[in-house]
Amino acid sequence: MLDNNQLLRFTTAGSVDDGKSTLIGRLLYDSKSIFEDQLQAIENTSKKKGHDGVDLALFTDGLKDEREQGITIDVAYRYFTTPKRKFIIADTPGHIQYTRNMVTGASTANAAIILVDARHGVIEQTKRHSFIASLLQIPHVIVCINKMDLVDYSEEAYNKVINQFEEFASKLLVQDIRFIPISALDGDNVVNRSKNMDWYQGAPLLHTLETMHISSDINKVDARFPVQTVLRPQSESHRDYRGYAGRVASGVFRVGDDITVMPSGFTSIIKSIDVYEDALSEAYAPMSVSMTLEDDIDISRGDMIVRSNNKPEASQDIEVMLCWLHNNPAKPRAKYSIRHTSNEQKAMIKEVVYKIDIESLGRNTEDKDLNMNDISKVKIRTTKPLMTDSYRENRTTGSIILVDDATHETVAAGMIV
Secondary structure, X not given: OOOHHHEEEEEEEOOOOOOHHHHHHHHHHHOOOOOHHHHHHHHHHHHHOOOOOOOHHHHOOOOHHHHHHOOOOOOEEEEEEOOOOEEXXXXXXXXXXXXXXXXXXXXXXXXXXXXEEOOOOOOHHHHHHHHHHHHOOOOEEEEEEEOHHHHOOOHHHHHHHXXXXXXXXXXXXOOEEEEEEOEOOOOEOOOEOOOOOOOOOOOOHHHHHHHOOOHHHOOOOOOEEEEEEEEOOOOOOOOOXXXXXXXXXXXXXXXXXXXXXXXXXXXXXXXXEEEOOEEEOEEEOOOEEEEEEOOOOOOOOOOEEEEOOOOOEEEEEEEEEEEEOOOOOOOOOOEEEEEEOOEEEEEEEEEEEEXXXXXXXXXXXXXXXXXXXXXXXXXXXEEEEEEEXXXXXXXXXXXXXXXXXXXXXEEEEEEEO
């Protein structure tokens, strides 16, 4: 099993021409994570476009529209590996109208790279993306101050952006913010240390990503095991086996632990924890395992096994920060399906408390219509209780999606307050 500390998911965000795609291209190019045929194709395209060298942005701009316009529209996922770590990059769009793409791309990220153009400093989009990173509780934010070559590698210009960002970030909930001066185009401080900025004593970007401590980001305190299915093989060797299979959402479970099954409230003791042919003494997030219990309890998909001395809240009324993802606006008091871990219920948006004005980050209590890209605080009522934690404490059991029953399309994603 891949140790979770070896896999880092990060998202990139910034305004349209801040150089995100070039930065990712530079990371892939300098860390030698590109196949020869890809490289050849991109060299050919760069020549056709009349560029002197390789246009690094072409590594990530996969959609035809993006290549023609040189912008990123959808969330593009890229994978690369260094000897120290595996990486998944979610390259998200810079335009205002693609706020929803940033929310989906960043929802599972350990870190966010926010690009700032050294010439322009902190602009509206920087604030918007930083706010979304804070809302999604991304634990680590790396502010890459790009295009340092266009300000003559000036330490003064770098410090000016830091001061601007820190003043704004004091209102956000981000635990760890780091600043790196880079030139994505020339490769300064991306993979290799810059010879042009000897005043910067910190590590380049790749080294920062490789050494960032992320195992502490997982909630190890609240043991939560949403049941996905019940295993009854009824084979010769497992005639009476009844295992509850799923993925540990958070915390640690050990054989012998006192557990409670929610929402029924029945209690038992963990008899065994199994993976394929092996028996384990403990399981922790994000392992997928099967558990057996000392007692026969009626458990089905959507139930949650938790430790008896530490239970989530079971409620039919939840408050959620909701990002509306669909082109069609929310229908007043319409019924949706709500999906939370392995649990699916019917739900209704009871009330829109306020909308976030993405420009000023203020609260708008007058406008109650939910349109695409709107972020708002809402009250939701479900048909049966959901076992929830707040998103701040547990990103897995604190998140939900809403699905339109008629079209089966995901219409909103939410963080439980």
